[in-house]
Amino acid sequence: MAGLTLKSLRKSYGEVEVIKGVDLNVEHGEFVVFVGPSGCGKSTLLRMIAGLEEITAGDLYIGDKLCNAVEPRDRGIAMVFQSYALYPHMTVYDNVGFGLKLAKAPKDVRDRKVREAARILQMEHLLDRKPSQLSGGQRQRVAIGRAIVRQPEVFLFDEPLSNLDAALRVDMRMELSKLHQDLGATMIYVTHDQVEAMTLADKIVVLNAGVVQQVGSPIELYQRPANLFVAGFIGSPKMNFVELTVEQLGSDSVTVSGKDIGPTQVPADPASLKVGDTVTLGIRPHDLLEQSSGNLAGEVSLVERLGNETNVSLRLPSGASWLAVLDGDHELRIGQSLPLTFAPERAVIFDKAGMALHPQQ
Amino acid sequence: MAGLTLKSLRKSYGEVEVIKGVDLNVEHGEFVVFVGPSGCGKSTLLRMIAGLEEITAGDLYIGDKLCNAVEPRDRGIAMVFQSYALYPHMTVYDNVGFGLKLAKAPKDVRDRKVREAARILQMEHLLDRKPSQLSGGQRQRVAIGRAIVRQPEVFLFDEPLSNLDAALRVDMRMELSKLHQDLGATMIYVTHDQVEAMTLADKIVVLNAGVVQQVGSPIELYQRPANLFVAGFIGSPKMNFVELTVEQLGSDSVTVSGKDIGPTQVPADPASLKVGDTVTLGIRPHDLLEQSSGNLAGEVSLVERLGNETNVSLRLPSGASWLAVLDGDHELRIGQSLPLTFAPERAVIFDKAGMALHPQQ
Amino acid sequence: MTKLSSRLIGLAAILVSAVVFLVPFIFIIITAFKDKQQAALLDFSWPNGFHLWSNLVEVVTTRNWMMVTAFINSTILTVASVTLLVIFAAMVGFVLARRKTRFNGLIEFLILAGLMIPPAVVPTIWLLQGIGLFGKLHGLILIEVAYGLPFSIILYRAFIATIPRELDEAAIIDGARPLDVFFRVILPLLWPVTVTNIVVQSVGVFNDFTNPLYYLPGNANATVQLTLYNFQSQFNTSYNLLFTNILLITIPPLLVFLFFNRHIVAGMTAGAVKG
């Protein structure tokens, strides 16, 4: 039974504080995804959990055991390193089977498991190669293979699929999901891929600059981001923001308006607001619809046609840059004006401190 | 003027042939994206262009000059390595400025350019660090910085953004796009990110197992894939396929039907077909619409809710696994039957050899 | 618990090293403290008087301060030849390790031959005389370089493999010429090996006495090892002075080692490549 508990975990490299007090609770068998901007401390956190990085302050429990000073070997973890860290002198086969060899697994068991992993990772033909003879994505798969042949209590994955092609990535995602179900192990997973995060996670942890911003289920984070950072970070393309003024307060809504958007009543918790306050309204590019009678309009500045949808960059009257994702393939002229609308219940209002004011549910 | 011409380029590592005769023409100033499954030879091709990998056979022209035997230094290229290859003993500042230093650029020019690159890459605060003190994504940005401070004729990018978070990736994409416009340099770019490929490319080259599958503009590849491989590879999630039988041949269409789909008339070039042939029909997940009167139905096996859309895995009556992407957030029960439809002009017919039979345009 | 055991290991290591490595050293020191009669006993007794200073004075002043000349000569010889040695050897090792040609086998054999065959003194002197380098310091410097090359090359060649080739490639793409690649990327990363080379070769050259004896005769050209002969003969040796002398000429290489030792650090290539 290996849940994880992190209690105000801190990590500094000399002067630089990288992890600034992280509290987190991971249930046994949960699939937790860490997301956050580059350099925010995801890998560091993972490495602290693994026992590779000394903990500057705070407590780390694996199961019920305080593990600050426990050897990685005794923590019951497997890890995929962001940098792979394949053993250069071993073949793929040996790399993958190394952990089992150390655990003194019988040879036939090892062989079976290694071959099984190779099958899952679609690299059966590479087993005799040395890492130096592999492509980037192939190396990454070996790194995954090394982790999944073992049956630890906790899996740590650091951007394990970043160098794989889309199709393979989808396959691998499935396989990891399956593994998770089969083993019932706790998994902690770092990724920059929103789709991965959304589809795999039981729980997403959003980190920024060493601080946890929000913890929640994928859909919760998407629909009810706790603050501007999470709102901007989760969802791709990024949520559009615009500053508006509070016109009127309802019981469970506020009416806002501004240069770009006419008065619109948006569901929100008005408790901390008063009329005349400046707030930020956020709306996702996918929630903008082309409509001639829309409540806003922008000048098209860039059109990206992806096939099934079209990304349109817009310049609002206030000068703000917005993006709209329109269904299907649209041909739009640069410079033309595009009238848009959105459903008010899709919009989120943030106060001046950047905290989201979701309406009571 | 540095276009590129590749004439039946080949590369073998001992027995293993990795690049199997690639012909390609890249205009000066073009932005070409290489895509293909992991291990298909993208990096190898890039490295051959850079002059880092000896050419086993074939000719490589940069501009009008046969460059098979030209030193990398004299090819006028800059490259971002898939593995970064940062100089571990130099600070970020020196890493980025190394090329300029070698080119004997005046110190102030160098300083300005390095700082400008650092600004673009959002790593101004990291300039004094050594690579070992950086996170994965930060390292990757240094690698990019090293390429973009210089003004070569050809840029080679090998998965340059794979370890960056979504927001940063969008920013960087923009910056690269801008750089491309400003310098007018030829850019060759390897990525696994479909969005990157679609948005950046003037031309996409799809590689598989060392062979070019199709070369074309992004939208062309999306809408008119040359074969099953390209159809399956471009677009995420992947196109759904099902085997059907030709019922009837029209002048510019065929009518197909099968276990899963009732008779449907699909625009296609019937020239090589006859009634009774088995063909493959492909339809993108995004093109499947929920409709009670649809011409197919599947049993829901998995639902992934991404917020703005919902991925539904389906089991068709024939046992084939399909994926549908439905707009918005849907709550579906596993096991329920979902009726679907699609616009026939969105479907693509492939013959037995896997070649697409697009209707004449 | 682990801390404790590592401390114990440390303590044990210090003790064992003291016995195994320091006892002979202490012998050298105490002999240097003795007078001639007591030193001649060559035993482990306590010096019956403090003679180190007079021994030192005698060692240094003997034969017109030959020791001082010798120190200057040896220092010049060592610095010059080790500098050349390190650069030349690293260049060879670099190309030899990186570029596979069918001549590699032959080249490696020739290098090994340098370790296997003792130098032919007399033909070498003829040759040096022929090219006008005999009895000249720079002639001897080149000799030391030639004789030291195989060792250094072998060391470099083996270690260059630990530097990812992609770094060369990155530098080449950055527009580096071979010399730039070598001096700015490879050599800095080989620093621990270079330190090893510097230390070992300095000791070798500094302590060399055969080559100076044959190739650079003359008092003005004496090197430190030759000063040992001031106190040692076939039939009669002043052990107190001999050991004082040994002690004295051991100090410079020891300082070199102490200085460079700190530069043998881990993690030179950390963060360079992914994979």
Place this chain on the structure above:
Amino acid sequence: MTALSEAGSAISHGGGRAIRRSPYPGWFFLPAALVYGILFLAPTLASLYFSLTRWTLFNSTFIGLDNFAQFFREPFLVQGLVNTVIYAVVTSGLKVVLGMLLALLLTSAVMARGYLRSVVFFPVLVSTVGVGITFTVLMHPTQGMINEALALLGVKGPGWLVDPKLALLSVALVDVWKGVGLATVIYIAGIVAIPKDYYEAARIDGATKWQNFLYVTLPLSRPATATVITLSFIGGLRTFDLIWAMTRGGPGFSSDTIASVIYKQYQAGFYGLSTAGNVVLFILIAILVVPLTMLLNRRQGHE
């Protein structure tokens, strides 16, 4: 245009390699090759001729292979050969093992690391003469420190350098004492060159300290091992200076190695004969060492 491109492709297919200048240019060999070739190889080759002569340094008389015949008649040649191999194997073996162990200790976070490194390296610095004298004293059968210490433990120490059966081994031990610092420094350089990622990966994979050593340190410090073995094995086969300083090959001839036999011939003024001996020794070493280095360098370089 077509003609041009055809010419170009002809070149690239035919002798493409010939034009392409390598980033690892051959002229990097040049400075070393000049110095080494002129000052070492040329005289050495010249001296080969003298192995066929009776040579007093002043004049030489061609005598064909007589020197070789004489060399092979050396009364203690076989014993010298056996001694040589024993000496080389013992010294290089111990240097490899002890050097590795010491390097492991001295790269770990052991306390007083700087002191320990210096102490271990110290013997390398001391002149062979000093070492020779010091150890003949320490190994003195009655008054030597070693035997006195043994006596305290109630063991009667042997005559280290006086007993014909022990003399060679005793010298070999001193050789190890003197040379292990060098092996250690090379190993330290080898161990610090191992990226710590691999240790981390192994720790995650569940490796104990021992397994870490066995599966990561050992294989990845192969460059160091190869170097140490090559250098110390050749050194052991060729060594005579320490033997000379301590036993002069004695007592009698019991610790003679081929190299000390040759050295004695040289000292005796038999220059042609000793050159012939060197040729023989060279061939012998080459027979042993060349396959060894090929084995050691096989599949080396793992990036």
Place this chain on the structure above:
Amino acid sequence: QSVNLTYLIPSGPENQVIADEVVKAFEAANPDINVDIETRPGGSEGDNLVKTRLATGAMADVFLYNSGSLFQAINPQQFLVDLTNEPWQADVQASFKPVVTAPDGTIRGAPARAAMAGGIYYNKKVYEELGLSVPKTWAEFMANNEKIKAAGKVAVIQTYGDTWTSQLFVLADFYNVQAKDPQFASRYTANEAKFATDPAALRGFEKLQETHDAGFFNEDFGAAKYDDGIRMLAAGEGAHYPMLSFATTALAQAYPDNIQDIGFFAQPGDEAELNGLTVWMPDGVYIAQTTPNLDAAKKLVAFIASPEGCDAQTRAGGASGPYLINGCTLPADVPPAVSDLLPYFAEGGQNGPALEFLSPIKGPALEQITVEVGSGIRPAADGAALYDEDVRKQAQQLGLPGW
């Protein structure tokens, strides 16, 4: 206008001191000449160096080197200046001239030091205590040894830690060989006489073995060094030490208090009436033909071969034996070990040169073989046979006829 001369001598404190004193005196007498002393290793290492420097034309102007067979090995005719007609030759004793005479009959050197003898040092105190007298025959010597051993002292000191010291019993026995067979040296050179087959020559090896087998040696004979030997002798721990007479200098320096207790006698033969001393000729000084300062060099050599030169040597190093230059005198207060030598030189016929001054052949492995014989590893006869082998090799290498 002053001239700079270089003077190459073997290294070592005594050599250095003596050369310094000689040079100082010389420079005082010749203010326009400045002499720079260079040192070289002694022993065979030094032989090589001297040969190499001669062969490559890089020799110092004047140098000190062995006489006799080693002198012959440096091709004196080719490399050394002919000194036959120098005026001081008149004062050089005739016995020395042959050992520095080139094959063409020209004399190429001058005596540089005092003559030495090979024999046996003994401690007079021990002799007095036990009532012993100096032995004239081997049997008497062995009987003395018995008594000394019985008294709980070391009868014969051996110091194989310095292997060269092991040869003395064999080398110093040559007077006895020569007394039995005056033609031995020439027959030996002509490959007609062998140590193993000539009973007289074999005696040297046998004597070594006998003393070993009788258990007369100090316990640590295998490891002891020359310095230990000197000390044991001076302290009376050991009664006999077979050695070359130059040891007197070292004894006088290290043990001035005991020097009066030490005496010296020739190695006894089997017959009392044939008792005599095996003598080592002193080293010579030579002038290299490559010298640019021939005149100055000749002056230096002349000075060394003059009574002033002898005096300078005696001043610096004390007296260790008779000088071979007429007019050189020893001080009156020489140590007993030196005065014990003088009778052998005074009365004609009681001394003879060592073999190496009569024959160019000396096997290089003698010291190892004598260590073996003296340690009981190899019987005397075997040792002698092995030495004959060694000699054969040497002779062949020298290209001597008849081998």
